[in-house]
Amino acid sequence: MEKQYLTPIARKLRRQMTPEEQKLWYHLRSSRFENIKFRRQFPIDNYIVDFVSLAKRLVIEINGGQHNQDEDDKIRDGYLRKQDFVVLRFWNNDVNKNLESVLEKIHQQIHS
Template sequence: MDQLQRAKLLRQNMTPAERLLWRHLRAHRLCGEKFRRQHPIGPYIVDFMHFGARLVIEADGGQHNGSDSDAVRDAWLRSRGFKVLRFWNHEILSNVDVVLEVILGELVKGRPPLPRPLSLQGEGRSRTFIDTEFL
């Protein structure tokens, strides 16, 4: 089975935690951000990713506890500029709002600051000056 077929199979057989998280991430539901699910990256298929922010989100069950293969995978992804967030399935199922806050915080952290409005740049700055001569 090639990687695209495997990704499709994984999308069709998501765990309850993956389904719950996807319900909140899909269709730009998290502050208009676009996520992909069960997406191939190199030799791996990640649970969720935000390509623009290079953010990978993994929903892990007990089989991932102390997994050497996960450490290798995370190192490979980090070496290609991805940030990896891992959540236990029980965290997602019992505290999905907290998980979403962590994800959103990571998205915001990776963004450059917004430019200042034009009214605060250049000439606009002199308009906010108070002339004490008339006081």
């Protein structure tokens, strides 16, 4: 699938973010997190990732019921890693109950 076909889907996903995505986005948006620009629901080749810092080559995925597809996630993560991205995955529950821990793991990855 070409990016031009994914862009309208990504726009729709931006309008329909889950509460957990909204919660994390509040901390990542407008370079609030360590002055690093993140994008949300961003097309990378054939995939749309939840959040990405292109400068840091970091993809952040929030997994909930809609993403509970282990094999698809492994294929997607493998592809993104081949494109030199690091992929961090967090469960909705992590964002809801341990947001500081999620932000700390993102911080650690950025500075590793």
